[in-house]
Amino acid sequence: MVRSLLAMGMMLAGFLAGLSPATAQTWPTKPLRVIVPFTAGSAVDIVARAVMEQVSSQIGQPVVVENRGGAGGTLGVGLVAKADPDGHTILVHSSTYAVTATTYANPGYNARKDFAAITALANVPNVLVTAPGKYKSVKHMIEAARAKQGSLNYASAGAGSSAHLNAARLMLAADTKAQHIPFKGGPEALTEVMAGRVDFYFVPLPPARGLIAGKKVDALAVSSASRAKALPNVPTTIEAGYPNSEFNFWMGMFLPVKTPAAVVARLHEETIKALKNPAVIARLEKAGAEPMPMSLAQFDDFVRKEIELNAALVKAAGIEIN
Amino acid sequence: MEHFLANLGTGFAVALTPANLGFALTGALIGTLIGVLPGIGPIATIAMLLPLTFHLEPVSGLIMLAGIFYGAQYGGSTSAILVNLPGETSSVVTCIDGHQMARNGRAGAALATAALASFFAGTVATAMIAMLAPPLALVGQSFGAPEYFALMLLGLIAAVVLAHGSVVKAIAMIVLGLLLGLVGTDGQTAAQRFTFDFVKLSDGIEFSVLAIGVFGVGEIIANLTRGGQSRSLLAKRITRLMPTRDEISLAWPAALRGTALGALLGVLPGGGATLSSFGAYVMEKKVARDPSRFGKGAIEGVAGPEAANNAGAQTSFIPMLTLGLPGNAVMALMIGAMMIHGIQPGPQVMTERPTLFWGMVASMWIGNLMLLVINLPLIGIWVQLLKVPYRFLYLAVLLFCAIGVYTISNSTFAVILAAMFGVLGYIFVRLDCEPAPMILGFVLGPLMEDNLRRAMRISGGDPMIFVNRPIALGLLIAAAILLVIVALPSIRSGRERAFQEG
Numbered sequence: 149m150v151r152s153l154l155a156m157g158m159m160l161a162g163f164l165a166g167l168s169p170a171t172a173q174t175w176p177t178k179p180l181r182v183i184v185p186f187t188a189g190s191a192v193d194i195v196a197r198a199v200m201e202q203v204s205s206q207i208g209q210p211v212v213v214e215n216r217g218g219a220g221g222t223l224g225v226g227l228v229a230k231a232d233p234d235g236h237t238i239l240v241h242s243s244t245y246a247v248t249a250t251t252y253a254n255p256g257y258n259a260r261k262d263f264a265a266i267t268a269l270a271n272v273p274n275v276l277v278t279a280p281g282k283y284k285s286v287k288h289m290i291e292a293a294r295a296k297q298g299s300l301n302y303a304s305a306g307a308g309s310s311a312h313l314n315a316a317r318l319m320l321a322a323d324t325k326a327q328h329i330p331f332k333g334g335p336e337a338l339t340e341v342m343a344g345r346v347d348f349y350f351v352p353l354p355p356a357r358g359l360i361a362g363k364k365v366d367a368l369a370v371s372s373a374s375r376a377k378a379l380p381n382v383p384t385t386i387e388a389g390y391p392n393s394e395f396n397f398w399m400g401m402f403l404p405v406k407t408p409a410a411v412v413a414r415l416h417e418e419t420i421k422a423l424k425n426p427a428v429i430a431r432l433e434k435a436g437a438e439p440m441p442m443s444l445a446q447f448d449d450f451v452r453k454e455i456e457l458n459a460a461l462v463k464a465a466g467i468e469i470n
Numbered sequence: 471m472e473h474f475l476a477n478l479g480t481g482f483a484v485a486l487t488p489a490n491l492g493f494a495l496t497g498a499l500i501g502t503l504i505g506v507l508p509g510i511g512p513i514a515t516i517a518m519l520l521p522l523t524f525h526l527e528p529v530s531g532l533i534m535l536a537g538i539f540y541g542a543q544y545g546g547s548t549s550a551i552l553v554n555l556p557g558e559t560s561s562v563v564t565c566i567d568g569h570q571m572a573r574n575g576r577a578g579a580a581l582a583t584a585a586l587a588s589f590f591a592g593t594v595a596t597a598m599i600a601m602l603a604p605p606l607a608l609v610g611q612s613f614g615a616p617e618y619f620a621l622m623l624l625g626l627i628a629a630v631v632l633a634h635g636s637v638v639k640a641i642a643m644i645v646l647g648l649l650l651g652l653v654g655t656d657g658q659t660a661a662q663r664f665t666f667d668f669v670k671l672s673d674g675i676e677f678s679v680l681a682i683g684v685f686g687v688g689e690i691i692a693n694l695t696r697g698g699q700s701r702s703l704l705a706k707r708i709t710r711l712m713p714t715r716d717e718i719s720l721a722w723p724a725a726l727r728g729t730a731l732g733a734l735l736g737v738l739p740g741g742g743a744t745l746s747s748f749g750a751y752v753m754e755k756k757v758a759r760d761p762s763r764f765g766k767g768a769i770e771g772v773a774g775p776e777a778a779n780n781a782g783a784q785t786s787f788i789p790m791l792t793l794g795l796p797g798n799a800v801m802a803l804m805i806g807a808m809m810i811h812g813i814q815p816g817p818q819v820m821t822e823r824p825t826l827f828w829g830m831v832a833s834m835w836i837g838n839l840m841l842l843v844i845n846l847p848l849i850g851i852w853v854q855l856l857k858v859p860y861r862f863l864y865l866a867v868l869l870f871c872a873i874g875v876y877t878i879s880n881s882t883f884a885v886i887l888a889a890m891f892g893v894l895g896y897i898f899v900r901l902d903c904e905p906a907p908m909i910l911g912f913v914l915g916p917l918m919e920d921n922l923r924r925a926m927r928i929s930g931g932d933p934m935i936f937v938n939r940p941i942a943l944g945l946l947i948a949a950a951i952l953l954v955i956v957a958l959p960s961i962r963s964g965r966e967r968a969f970q971e972g
Contacts, residue, residue, distance in 0.1 A: 188517045188799055194806045201521045213517065219655045219672050226669065256669065301928060307658060329927045330658055332920065335739065335795040335802070342793075345614045345928060354809060358794040358816015431524070434812035 175411045179210040181237045185224025185244075187333065188215045191352045191437070195270050195399045196240040198431045202422035213240075220248045220308050222255035229257035233404035235411035240269065242399050243310055246454035250462045251308040260455060265448045266401040266416050269423065270437035272352045274314050274371040274397050275379065277360070279344035286318075286369045286388035289348060293324045301327035303337035303349040311337070313461055314350035314371050314395040318385055320464050321393035341365060352397055353378060354436035371395040378436055396454070398440060400447060416444055478600060481828030485836050490533055493526075494833050497534035498840040501541015505548070508555045508682050508874040512542035516803045528811040529826050532804055533833040536787075537840065539800045540592070543783045544841050547584045547776055551577060552852055553867050555686040557874075559677060560747040560779040562909045565685055566632070567764060567771030574767045577856055578711030581849045583769055584776040585842055587725040591777035592838030595733045595784035599791070600831050603820075606785065607792040610737040615925035616936050620945035621738070622918040625745045627952050628752045629910040634765035637956070640907045643898075647911025650675055658923055670883040678878055680912060682871050683888040684905045688895015690864050695896075708856070711849055717769045724754050724770035725777040732778030736785030739797035744917075748910055750778035765904075784834055791827060793817055 182200050186192045197213050204211040216224035221244050231237035249259035257263075276286065283289040293300040304311035307330050319326055329346055331337040334355050340346040342364050350371060357378060360367045369385045370376045373394045385393040401419060403412060422428055423441040432439050442450065484490065504515050516535050523531030546557035551568035564584065571580040598606070613621075626644060633640035653664040654674030665671040713721060728750040735746040754774040755764045764771050786797040794815025796802040805815045813823065820827045855863070875888045898905055929935035936942050 188513055188803050188806075190802070194809060197520060197806070198810060201524065215517065217673070223669065223672060299930075327927060327930065329924055331924070333802075335789075335797075338795060339611060339739070339789075340614060343611050343614065355794070355805075355815075358814040358818065360816075361814060362793075362817030364793065364817055430812075431810055435806075435809045 175235045175414060176207055176209045178236055179212055180204070180207075181231075182211055182213045182240055183224045183228050183237065184213055184215050184240050185217060185221035186215065186242070187217050190334075191272050191354050191397075191435075192240060192242045192399050194354070194435050195272075195432065195437050198435065199269050199419065199422050199428060200240075202425050202428045203418050206418050206421060219255070220244065220252065220306065222248050222252050222257075225259070226256040228402070229262045229404060231404060233406035233408075235403060235407050235415060237404070238266075238415070239263070239402040240399060241402060243397050243454060243458075244308070245400070245402070246451060247308050247310070247313055247458045247462070249455045250459040251467060260452070262405050263402040264405050264407055264412050265451045266403060266412065266444065267419055267423075267447050268398050268400040268440040268442045268450065269419070270432050271372070271396060271398040271440045272354060272437045273376040273379075274310060274350040274395060275353050275356055275360070275367050275376070275382070276318075276348060276350055276369045276371070276385065277338075277341055277356055277365040277367055278348045279341060280363055280366050282344060282347070282366065283368060286383075286385060286390070289368065290322045290324060290390075293319075293322070293326055298325045298327055300347045301329050303341055303346045304328060304330050305334050305337060306330050306332070308462075308467060310352070310395070310397045311350045312467070313458065314397075315348070316464075316467065317395050317461055318350075318371075318390060318393045320461070321385070321390040338365070350395070352436075357436055371397070377433070377438065398454075399437070400451070412444070474601060477824065477828050478832065480824055481600075481830075481832030484529060484825050484829030485533065485832035490530055490829070490833065491836065493530045493534040494537050494837050495840050495844075497537020498541040498837050498844060499537075501538040501543075502545040502548075502841065502844055503541075504538070505542040505545020505557055508549055508557045508678065508686065508871055512538050513799045513803070514877070515542075516800055520803060520807055523807045524810055528808060528813055529829045529833075531807050531811075532826070532830055533837070535800075535804045535807060536830065536834065537837045539804075540780065540783050540834075540837055541841060543779060544585075544588050544845070547588075547779075548581060548845075548852060551580045551584065551772070552855060553686065553863075554689045555867065555871070556681045556909075557678070559681075559744050559909070559913055560775070560782075562681060562685070562906055563632075563747045563751045563775040564772060566751070566904075566906055567766075567768050570765065570767035571769065571772065572856065575708045576767065576769075577708065577853045578849050579713040579717055579769065580772050581852060582712055582846065583717070583721050583772050585845045585849075587721065587728065587773040587777040588780035589838050589842045590725050591729040591732060591779075591781035592784055592841075593835060594729050595736070595781040596831060596835045596838070598733055599785060599788060599834070600828075603788050603792050606737050606788050609734075610739060610789050612941060613738050614939075615921045615928060616939050616942040617945065618738070619918055619921040619925055620936065620942040620949065621745070622914045622921065624945050624949040624952065625748065626911065626914050626918070627949050627956065628749065629907040629914075630956050631752045631755055632748065632906045632910065633904040634762070635902055635904060639901075639903045643903055643905065643908040644911035647908035647913075648915035650680065650908075651912045651915030652919075658920075668883070670881060674916070675887070675912075676875075676878050676884060677913065679875055679884050679888045680891055681909060682875055683891025684895035684898065684908070686867065686871050687888060687892025688899060688905070690868060691892060691896040692899040693860065693864065708853060711853060713769065721769045721773035724750075724774040727753060727757070728774035728777030728779075729781045732781030733785045735778075736782030737788050739786070739789050739795065744913055746778040746782035747775035750774040780838075784838075787830075787834070790815070791830070792820065794819065 184193050184196045200211045228239040302315045341349045359365045367382045369388050420441045423439045429439055546561035547564045549555040550561035550564040551572050554565050554569040556562040556565050568580045629644050630640045655672050731750050732746040754770040755761050789795045789797050790801045796805050808815050872885050875884045925935055
């Protein structure tokens with residue numbers, strides 16, 4: 149009942165939006181609402197706020213970032229999918245968008261069809277961390293895993309999270325297995341790894357950087373295709389001897405697919421401008437993220453490939469589908 | 471020691487600049503305000519103010535955000551005492567005796583006790599952070615999944631003591647709380663549980679929705695059914711605002727015990743702080759000479775938990791300050807604020823940025839002082855509020871409840887849910903079932919489940935993990951002993967009365 153009323157409301161709103169052809173010229177007519185489907189303070193949240201603050205000052209409208217976590221981020225995505233496609237409700241998500249496209253059979257939206265991909269915002273390398281002195285190298289760790297199949301375990305920030313898939317990808321590339329232990333969030337997982345109770349964790353760089361510098365955890369490798377600027381001495385997993393083990397953790401921006409093309413173009417233009425702003429670049433780099441501006445077509449293509457890649461990975465790693 | 475004083479000197483030099491004093495005051499004021507208003511939490515507020523801190527000195531931004539955090543922790547007790555509305559998990563306990571004190575005309579004393587006990591606890595805990603932060607951080611790290619599970623189990627058994635009615639009812643309420651806590655998406659498999667196809671329920675039931683419904687709205691319905699004169703919130707005339715000498719002599723040892731317990735539990739990031747005020751209440755009831763006074767306006771029931779809550783709020787900064795690991799969402803936001811300024815949160819902040827570290831520690835104490843400065847003069851005004859005729863007051867309270875619940879997730883669904891819990895709360899009042907144990911079950915249940923499953927995964931399915939780890943084993947033994955203490959009177963005599971006093 150509630151749902152059908154909602155649906156009727158949406159239809160009415162959509163109808164009214166369609167009636168006003170001036171939408172594109174006048175966008176934005178009110179404060180922008182940015183949905184981040186993760187908790188406040190998470191890497192995605194920090195990037196979204198850093199970029200959107202600049203966009204806000206460019207367009208002269210306030211931007212309100214709302215954190216709508218839960219169900220692997222699908223709740224927040226569903227919210228934007230159902231929002232008025234007038235460009236005032238924006239989704240900022242991570243590569244998890246491409247993962248949940250497969251791991252959730254029926255999240256209430258279609259990740260392949262319901263969204264217009266605007267641009268990637270930034271990417272953050274995942275770092276493979278372990279307790280200090282536990283393993284000398286990735287090879288050493290993999291040997292330990294092979295010595296007794298399934299005896300090693302790894303932390304993640306939840307089933308199907310980037311940390312989960314990243315570890316699964318390395319296990320697949322190295323042809324071995326390890327036990328997955330999901331946590332509610334990064335800090336809890338890091339505490340366990342630091343204490344040596346959990347063997348390894350592919351953590352996004354920002355929260356781990358201080359701990360690596362303080363020698364509370366060892367960084368064995370980064371998962372990106374090239375080394376991270378912040379950790380020039382840490383090899384990539386490919387360099388460590390495991391081809392096909394690279395994993396991207398990116399953040400990107402989406403709008404409901406029915407948003408007028410002019411609004412899509414304008415938001416894209418403003419966001420790219422913000423991503424090229426020196427203050428924003430500096431802010432992102434300080435937070436451990438590297439700016440990743442893309443054209444509309446590039447990002448659309450990128451997202452499609454990511455979805456297919458992750459679908460294959462989910463299948464190969466035997467991750468359960470809901 | 472000399473080194474320590476020099477460090478504190480550095481800190482106060484930073485925190486006592488007029489600008490930073492201003493930020494501490496602003497933060498504490500905003501925090502108090504959102505704490506008093508039910509439902510509006512510190513997380514949303516800090517998230518909104520975050521971009522503002524991009525343009526401030528890092529330490530100023532952090533001082534303000536920290537002020538909001540403990541201001542909100544404190545402010546929640548005001549509405550709990552005055553109108554039985556707990557805004558935060560910790561103030562649920564304050565409702566039990568604090569609101570009874572208000573009904574007895576002792577609202578002023580309850581508010582003053584809460585403010586003074588909080589200030590005292592904050593001072594002690596800040597000193598502890600200054601002196602012992604690194605070793606305390608190690609204590610926090612020694613807690614893994616099995617330890618947390620054992621701690622939660624102990625807490626759950628202790629929840630029986632929260633009620634002053636029948637033990638059977640208390641257990642039933644705890645179990646009901648556990649069930650309500652299960653609603654939502656299972657964190658390990660993402661399966662939906664008890665959501666009845668409502669997408670809005672897939673994040674689980676929001677704490678504030680349950681607490682505001684069961685406590686606030688339920689209480690209002692109960693008051694309205696009484697009718698006539700007795701509707702007034704005041705059963706007796708308001709007597710003097712400050713605590714009497716007798717009350718003080720009861721309150722200060724309680725504040726001392728609460729501080730010790732809260733400071734210890736606050737160090738545990740995975741839910742320790744939640745337990746602190748509940749634990750302190752249970753402890754007070756157990757050490758009291760006449761436990762039957764609890765639930766009827768015992769001042770120790772306010773002083774202990776309030777001290778524990780504030781001490782825990784302070785020491786919960788330890789993992790963040792020493793390791794850069796946030797203990798809760800508010801701190802995660804503060805870490806975000808630090809990173810935007812290019813500060814890498816981590817163990818090296820203490821040595822590489824001593825002015826930031828010690829400035830924050832000093833500002834914690836100043837923030838606590840600000841809370842006292844803001845709140846003591848307000849007591850007179852708050853108490854006057856109780857004199858407002860109930861037919862006006864209840865409407866205002868209901869309105870604030872509705873606004874607060876709505877703002878949590880911007881959904882009317884939450885408001886409807888809170889209204890339903892209000893009816894449930896009224897049924898509880900009629901059945902003489904106390905809601906506090908249910909709230910504890912609700913909060914601890916999901917944490918327990920998570921940690922149990924995590925522990926079993928870490929051990930590869932071997933339950934011996936709970937016995938092989940000394941801290942976990944110790945806590946489990948303590949839980950067993952507590953269970954015996956709680957159950958013994960009934961085993962021995964079967965007399966209901968014996969454990970009604972519990």
